[in-house]
Amino acid sequence: MNIDESKSAIRTRFLPPKGYVWEREERGSFSEYLVSFPLYPPSFPIRDFQQVPIEKQSHHVAVLKIDVDHKDLQQCADAWIRLYSEYLWSQKRFGEIGFHFTSGQFLSWNDFRDGIRTIETGRSVRFVSRGSFDDSYANFRKYLRLVFQYAGTISLDKEGVPVKNNSDIKPGDFVIVPGSPGHCVIVVARVRNPAGKYLYLLAESFMPAQDIHILRNPTNSSISPWYELDVNSAETVTAKYIFRPTSIKRFYGIK
Template identity: 35%
Template sequence: MKNNHAQKSDQFISFFPASFIFNARFALIPAVFLILAEFFAAAVLFAAPPVKPAGAVCQYPWLENYGSERSLVSRIAPPEGFTRIAVESGSFAEWLRGLPLKDGKPPVYLYDKRLKSNQGAHYAVIDIGCGTRDLQQCADAIMRLRGEYLFSKGEIKSIKFNTGDAARSSFEGWLKKRPAGASRTANYHNFQKYMIYVFSFAGTYSMSRSLKKVGSIEEMRIGDIFIKGGFPGHAVLVTDIAENGKTGEKVFMLLQSYMPAQDMHILNNPGDRQLSPWYKSNFGESLETPEWDFTRAQLMRF
């Protein structure tokens, strides 16, 4: 294990200016302040309300325009002798393959616009914001992608993450618990606010308790997660898989965010620079990634 990152400093993360405290006294603040606070919190983490891209096969709600030439599947080829495995149309796997990448290989920035100290960990950077607060860390990034996919499909009832509060864990439940006068419409703006709530209360520990164990590495699917739940903990997302038609060997690709909150990125393979950013599925008992090592038993699934 390397560069262990610490537990989030506070379960409750203030969305107010310094003159406000987000604690037990919060209940006394008029509902109008809560609504304003949520608005500004969403504004710093997500882009402006987007226009759905015309003609796009997969929808990426945070983008105003989407071009498939920028997608992961278009930009990163499988290794020689390998072809990408077949996936269902409209699936999470197809959606992940379509994630837009930033041009070239830009640096990874932290939420406060500082450069990440380790610029050798990434192969490419996902074109999605990380906000201006230390919220969208490792598990948060994965939950956001899963939530964005479900929202783009209109599967509102399926948007649910383990926050420790059963009444508010789902997007629908969170909407019902909003203060009087606040919008309870399942639109993208409210989805943004809900995800900020999720980031504040969920992490690798709670996320790992809501996932299913994958029986073996041979059963790995796109969208699966290598996760060590705890304090500290870490999680990376399987974003693509390719197979050698002659040998049956498989390789996979990984995505992460980290602490502090930072740009989501495709990971390099530190153990095989020629194969990078792909990883062999027969990696042994320990999967070495640039900033964390996982065991085979830590592969899980939504």
């Protein structure tokens, strides 16, 4: 397996298979943020939101060093939302943080910061102004919990733009099947060979909410944990889910 267990970040721990090399991602981009993401030490278990190790520990090769929070909310699509939101927060791009709910309503971090909250009325949600201004990180995490509660694969799929060419797939894109439940995995790294072919690392959370982890490749042990991806494939088989069809998308706000 192409892993250097002495290293503590995605780019340094995972070695490209023979003939492949790391590409330099655009400085300051979401792609660069992901490939540089810190990892827990090797053999660190996947834990659920109660910090209890999940039953099956054989599908992953590493765990991203980021918390799950204490509620059963940060699941598959929410893991992507968490990583992208944390990236924007780290860049101080606060005005770009905002997501649609499955209902179609949109809530930005700036609105929540300014006191906008939700009230459930039957099966619908409406916004009211009942909070005070709070731009703290702790309040930002409250905002994310609310987004996780009302967003999911259906809303994230609608906010995604299809990636149409294999050569365009990059870290930050996601493979998704919308539904209740659907599923989503995150492209967190890529390497390239001289012929222009790419391989990718995939990460996910799952149900119940659990640590974001990088997946083994169950179908090709010679390149595992790296994956081949093809936007035209009828299916993509990952360690815990089969995507039918293969739908690879990029959040509409990312160029």
